[in-house]
Amino acid sequence: MGGKQSFPRVTLSTDRVVLITGGNQGIGYHTAKWIAMMGAKVIIACRSEEKATEAIKRMNTEFLEEKAKGKESVSDLEELNVSFMRLDNSSLKSVMTLVDEFKATGLKLHTLICNAGIGVHKQEYTEDGNEYLFQVNYLSHFLLTAHLLPIMKTSGPDCRVILVSSIAHRVVSFRLDEIQGKQFTESTFDGLTFYNRSKLYQIMQMFSMNRRLADSNVTVTSLHPGVVETGLLTTFERGFTGAGLRILRGVGGSKTSFEGAWTTINAAINPKLEGVRDVYFSDSKPSTVSGQARNKRDQKKLWTYTLECLKDYLSDDIIKSLEGNHTETS
Template sequence: MPFFQPPVTPLPKGISLRGQTAIVTGASSGIGLDIAQQLLELEAATVILAVRNVAKGEAVRRSLLARESVKKANPKAVVKIIKLDTEDYESVQTFTKTFLAEHSELHVLMLNAGIGTLKRELACTGHEKNVQVNYLSNVLLLLELLPLLTATADKTGSPSRVTWTGSRMHGATALAKKAPLKADETVLAHFDSEESFIPFARYADSKLLCVLFLYELPKHLNSDKVIVNSFCPGMVDTGMSDVLPIYLRIPVSAVKALRARSPEKAGWIALHAALVAGPESHGQLLADKEVAEPAAYVQSADGQKVQKMLWNETVDEMAKLTTVPVWMTKV
């Protein structure tokens, strides 16, 4: 991608989400906050802010409803807070039970919550934290909500939408050179191990898992009821780089000042994927607003092998937690 990112345009006029319900994870700051605001400005009837910090979420809810653009476009909007800690499978399951008990439709699911830590930590699930938050919990959330997304599509006659915040950085995975998968390793065990943890590659590793899952998905689930895609918004001026050590944070902040997009523009890209892109985007990563060519590692023989291994391991992992749909068969 060039140093200066190409311009992006707002969503086309005329999009209305009147009567629709949307969920945004990681909605209390950054891209997620702008996605939530733009959904409200597009007249979404109900927007669920899925957040780890409920008190902060409540403050964000009040702030959103007080914004003039929201009051003008959507004076009867409903914004709700439901706790979601994507480090914990149990929290994901509690979130979905709470949502399903209160709502009979779901039109848009924005899987935006994510982290990029440089220190190896294990989540309470036993999995490495970046992998848990950025990949595994998102798959569980998708599977738990998929029946309602499908039922909503049956009611409306239009596919429901699931959009995952991704990254071009997945091509920089440590699997390519720095920490390749050993012959006797499983994919998830590899990423849980201390030996495989490369601090500055782990965010890319976790985003690779998301992309590999998405690329395998259309082989099992078609796009007639639910369109699932991902997008990369490029460099965005958010707090994600705050985890960097100070000696890196300063130059990164300088680069961001020159080339980073605003969260508002990232929201345009996100909602293009969720509301404008069609069935051709199912199981694809959009770089800005165009379907991206798979990274070199993804297209390699090793990448294709890992894609199948990851799918099978994910089926086994999810089977411990939820009812795995019949289409989610091993390869």
């Protein structure tokens, strides 16, 4: 499971633009670095400019070390083309600020990697009134994608949206009435369940968006990066889940951050995946999702509720672009 699966080393055009959320640390860091090392322009969107600047400096140091080894897998650039844009997924206004900032650059967008996320979290609500995990892991990424899709549709062939989900989606059901969790108290709120559901929503989003993008140049895929040794993993280390993680570590079942990034990198750059949609990857290979994730009736419910949550941030033009000519059936 720590595995043999990696990703192809390819040469990417310097005109190819990749935006990754949470690209300053963990698997996002390695994803951003390697895509940039292959030649693309990469924008890392995260909360801290200081941490992003430190990450970019470290990426360039490691890039030069790879070049010095004569590795054929890196570009001949003198310096990586990596930049920072601020994004706080706990604020829908922050998402819109990023959208406006990106539009102002006049850049095309070929790949959007929705990687940022948090793990098990206490019961808390964002400034927008949404349950924290629901917004940070799912809703803000949906809003970001909705506003950037019009740019991606005019950016040429083979544009990709990649949703970093989790195998954890398989152990929960969809409950529309519990999305915000306000019927629970601080003591009865189960942060693990709400994390798992946020990952389920991402896969349901993949199917819903692909139906609407079927005739376009944009594809949506999702993936499970593995059990990865990052700061997020520590949020799960309580009770049975923690015991399970300790067992995985003991038999070599967890991955380093670099290994955890392999599946995302592959989904982003593998030329064989051009036009591939509705696929959930694990260890860089297609894997199965839960029957719940494929339930079209629940996908429709989630889509409708999502648009309601974001109604103040979605203009008629954006909704029209998002929906296309698709007519949802029950």
